[in-house]
Amino acid sequence: MSEMTMVQALNSALDHLLGTDKSVVLLGEDIGKDGGVFRVTDGLQSKYGEDRVLDTPLVELGIVGMSIGMALTGLKPIAEIQFQDFIYTAMDQIINQMAKIRYRSGGDYTVPMVLRTPYGGGVKGGLYHSQSGETYFAHTAGLTVVTPSNPYDAKGLLISAMEYDDPVIFLEPKRLYRSIKGSVPDKEYKVPIGEANLLKEGNSVSIITYGSMVPTVLNTVEKNKVDADVIDLRTLLPLDIDAIIKSVKKTGRVTIVHEAPRTLGMGAEISALISERAIDSLQGPILRVTGPDSPFPYRWEEYYIPNEKRIMNAINRLQTFG
Amino acid sequence: MPEDNEERNKYIKAYTAMVLSRTLDKKIVTAQRQGRVGFYTPTMGQEALQVGASMAMEPNDLIYGYYRDVPLMLHRGIPIETIINQIMGNDSDKAKGRQMPSHFSSKEFNFMSIQSPVATNLPLAAGAAYALKYQKKNNIVLATFGDGSSSTPDFHAALNLAGVYDLPVIFLCENNGWAISLPVEKQTRVEIWTKAEAYGIKGVKADGNNFVDTYEKVRDAVKRARDGKGATLIDAISFRMGPHSTSDDPAKYRSETVDEGSEKDPLVISGKILKEKKFLDDKMIEGIKSRTAKLVEDKFNECEKIPAPDPSTAFADVNAKLTWMLKEEVEDIL
Structure with a gap:
């Protein structure tokens, strides 16, 4: 057990996932050396390499689309969109590809992946760094939408999301990233998806x-x-x-x-x-x-x-x- | 000579797939006019380039195609029944009639399920290529799309990513000159293959009406990809002989036509190539055509007898585990 912020708990979950399964890859903007703009991926690129923690070009639809292709080809991608406010160019990929591939292929092709993104206000981000767009995702059949409210749930839900057979939209309340601390087991554990x-x-x-x-x-x-x-x-x-x-x-x-x-x-x-x-x-x-x-x-x-x-x-x- | 034989067999297989595709294409369009099929996107005119590309692929290579790829599918060995059953949306269709006709899927043949929104397959192809490279597999990805797709953000994203990560992927533009009603000259000011330079990948123009030319260019691109030398954009120029789909009339927006059997018809061009090589003569070609006509007719009639899928299948495979909402909603519907 350690006292952790949500950022630390998420980092601990990602570290665990990368450390136990070589098919897990992270991709997103500035997630490598910089550790992501909120430092959720801090230190992971130096530990696991540039081919597993990818600093992508600045293209949200490419990050999501590439992740889908990776998931279809045996990898387990965890993609990060820097701010939920910037996800909209990727909505075509999310709604028309990610969410519908299982259905349209009769279950032959599936997309087990996690798409993480910080959402919500309270960090002086104005209209383009504060949005809460959960309804857009929750209105789409085929997606699963998760949001933790504390460090313990953040780690447990992220590990559960990675074991899910379908794409999970993982919404991280950025106002709570560092404002609260909680006890988080150092080891792996799960918080079940679908349970309040x-x-x-x-x-x-x-x-x-x-x-x-x-x-x-x-x-x-x-x-x-x-x-x-x-x-x-x-x-x-x-x-x-x-x-x-x-x-x-x-x-x-x-x-x-x-x-x-x-x-x-x-x-x-x-x-x-x-x-x-x-x-x-x-x-x-x-x-x-x-x-x-x-x-x-x-x-x-x-x-x-x-x-x-x-x-x-x-x-x-x-x-x-x- | 064994080497000659190998080439002969390869060329005859290619030509046969083209004839099969053309015959099936016409059959489906006729059936649509008769009200037996709901919709179709004819492939007439693109047979040579697709078969040429398919000739360069291995079974374990991955295809991320679009909704006009029947010749490629047939050459790859995907059974004609898979195509007809999907067109009919019957119980033998793996997706149980959920998708419009022309939206095929065949995991067995590594042919990824087809989407409607154009070019959205391209970033997926880049991701798949990344996975293959990461897994140190020697396979590559072929992604196909039309000339209209070259205007999309997905095209730009995918080619850029393929350049940045040096991915083993081939982007095959099936440039048939038309995006529904918009000619390619109004789609873009430059030739599509030249766009490759902007992404640091190789750009190649191919004669899409000549299967040998397309084959050789795709084959070279495949070699580069397998050798770790990165991605290629191939602009295969052909002509969409039919409408965009059974729902439009090209006479409304274009005067240019290529008639079937004319000198510009890729099937005529291909027949000439096989005859010049002395792989086939007129009689053999007639034999292929008549056998194919019978095959298409028989398979079509067989598949037409397959019943519709159970209505409950329309709401299956949404998630791995049926959600309580959908369970409740389906109980209300059925």
Whole structure:
């Protein structure tokens, strides 16, 4: 066990994966000598060589496309897109190649690979270094979408993702890269894909959240002594529907907290699923606390990201029902 | 002479594949007009260049093709049934009719499943070539695409990556002069093979109507790739004799035509080459044509009797493990 940041935990997972399987290769921009702009891959190129930790030309669709070809040919690539905001030129590769190859080949060809990318705001990155685009991926059949909220899950989920038979989009909440530390086993371990984590148990409200918003939600709940279930989804596609419904049936009140814009965000889907399966248990409306439907601002990012006040407003409003 | 025999067999195999492809092509187009097939992208005019390229490939080389590669597939040995079953989307199609016609896949013959978005196969081909090089295998990758693809960001990305990493990959531009309705002169201001220089890879122009010329140029590129000397862009010039697909009428956008059986028809050119080499005479050519016509007719009728796949297969193979959402949705549909 060591106390690690999420960056260190991810580095430890990558080190483990590279060290145990020669077919694992890393590719991305500035991930070699520079160790990536967030230093997640620090020291790995000097340890494993330039042919296993590739500094690629500046071409996101090429990074993704090449990774797909590698995965089809027996390698296990872990690609890094420097910022999720820059992934869009590769969306054709992700949606039309990566996600559809198993389906269109009748299972003959598969793409076991991991695509890592940092997302979310709070690091003074403005509109092009702060986006939370998880919905774009979660709307695509064939993909699996994962996001850790702490160092332990980051390492365990990444190791699980590498054993997955299908492509995994691995979204890293960059605000949490270094802002929290946690105990992380030095050895290999797995955090299962598709399973949410009930971080705190309570009876009066279910707060469903994930990734970058988890520490904010936990702090809010603890500080205000809210009797809440706090669910960290960890996997966004497919959702852990059983964990969500079980909690909702117990509390009867739901708020969903995410940083991405409200319209058609994960909250919309979760809300619809709850209404389809547990409407009889609900004592009030399902409230979403999310980022607004605007680009992510540079100067006033604290107004964009959901905060304690807005989360408490939703919780207090829910307490007036039932 | 054994050496002569080897060449003779090779050339006859090539010519036979071209005739088979042409015959099948016409059969499918006719069947489409009769409402027996939904859609097709005819290959007429590109037989010589594809067969020429295929002649230079080994079975363990990887093909990352596009939706107009039937001659290459047939020469590679992919059974005609695989092609017809895919066109029909019947129960014997490995992908169970999920894809439009012309989107083939044959892992057994290392022919990667075909996509619609043009040139998106090219970065994959670069990645596959990287893997082969990394694994120290002696195999190479052949990626095919049309002249329109040369305008895409994927083309640029793939050729640049192939240059940077010195990859064993051949980019074969099946330059048929037309991207649906846009002539190649309006696609790009330069000849496509010259673009190779910008990426530090070799660029070669081939006469795509002459299978021997294309074969020799691809063969040289294959040798360079196997010898670790990197990638090649080959611009094989031919002519799309038919429409882009069964859904358009070229008379609307072009006046230039190449009629079947005319001097510019690559099948006529190929027949001449075989006759000059004294590998075939007119009678033998007629024999190949009539045997092929019967084969195509028989196989087509056989495949047409195969039933449709079960509707549940339309929603299978999305993930290794069926998600709960899809399970629920399919239960609702069926």
